[in-house]
Amino acid sequence: MSTSSSLPTVLAYPPFGAGDKYRGAVVEDLQLPPAFALPSDEAISRAIELAYERDFSQLPVLDGHRRPLGYIDVAALKQRWEAGEASPSDKVATYMTKFKRSRTQPYTLITPATPLAALEQFLQDKLFALVTDHGRKFVLAVVTRQDLDNFVTRRGQ
Template sequence: MAAASTASASQVNGSALPSQGDKYRGAVVEDLQLPPAFALPSDEAISRAIESAYERDFSYIPVLDRHRKPLGYLDVAALKEKWEAGQAAPDDRVIIHLTKFNRSSSHPYTIITPSTSLPELEEFLRHNVFAIVTDYSRKFVLGVATQQDLDNFVSRRG
């Protein structure tokens, strides 16, 4: 667990300020009310990927293998740059342009589920641009969470 989530209230000028973990008031990823995930199969054409990303206003799209296991993701802005520079053809498959997840003993896979605490998600997002939210057995991609989702959650709660 992140150190921020275990911090206690601090005293500044005699008044208690909430710790970093308290700003979420015990909330979990499910409380973010993320839209349902949109993911692409690895053999999808990048023309469809770009079109789908703009329709949904997504910056990152998870890419799945034929068993629906996450392989990596498409960075839509980077893919668009490649397209405009002539480095990507409309019929290219997304697997050619995906960023693979770095899974190794030095970079263990972090599971983010609907019950993951928001301080844990925040700590994960300090080192990653987004988080893929999966079910508990990692068989289904449920959503994608970003720092903006956390910021919006805090601002909605006041």
Template sequence: MMTQLSSPIAEPPKVSVDRYRGAVVEDLQLPPAFALPFTEHVSRVIELAFEREFSHIPILDKHRKPLGYVEVASLKEKWEAGQMDPNDKVEKYLTKFKRSSSEPYTLITPLTPLSELEEFLKSNIFALVTDYERKFVLAVATSDDIKEFAKRGGF
């Protein structure tokens, strides 16, 4: 009599599913970044932001590296409340990017997978898309950009 040995059925390996099918930031086709120097006057920042309908503007240092950003609505409120001089430099009102060993910089480039960008945007208002050396701000990405891409692509 022959006995047949039964072997347990192996479960297939768990594979993370990329709902964006390998799409990267570059596939969002974002417009070129609009950023301003830290020396720009608040009045000019507000004017340029409203012309372009931007809610947040990256602010750059003298070497064109990102220092932080300004929230346009907040600037406008302070101006209308008389809490600032329109000739003040924008550096006085910027929110600086946190860079420390406990909060490392998250590099977002044109080749960053959209799934990684989506995860980053769960805890951030926007992402600066830079080159690999973080020398140039190439674009600004938001959750709305990903949603629009998903809608267009049927994801």
């Protein structure tokens, strides 16, 4: 992928000012737990078990080089399993939602240095964001709107 369309977009954000409820904080300030991700060939029975042990509702799915491919919606997967539409030995890749990357929908890079104001913009129409390193080689954490709300509450705003 050496074309310019495969380059990640960088989130624009307003400069820190009086109206910034995050006071210039970045993703790293959220102190998120390390991400838990699945290889694409993991069995769905194991994926559901691991998700419930950790109380995660979405799990990133990675390729053999640890790059994000998509995610599993754990509740939806469990429903399919209970309805007999999925076998416990099926691979998670069969049921994952693939990340959409194209010229019109480029990958948005979210790193520990991403300002929370920019993250809030990103999460306006998404359930969660993957926090990765700048090279997108490793998934470091998963962040949700609730994480942002908890951060503001902890700061007493």
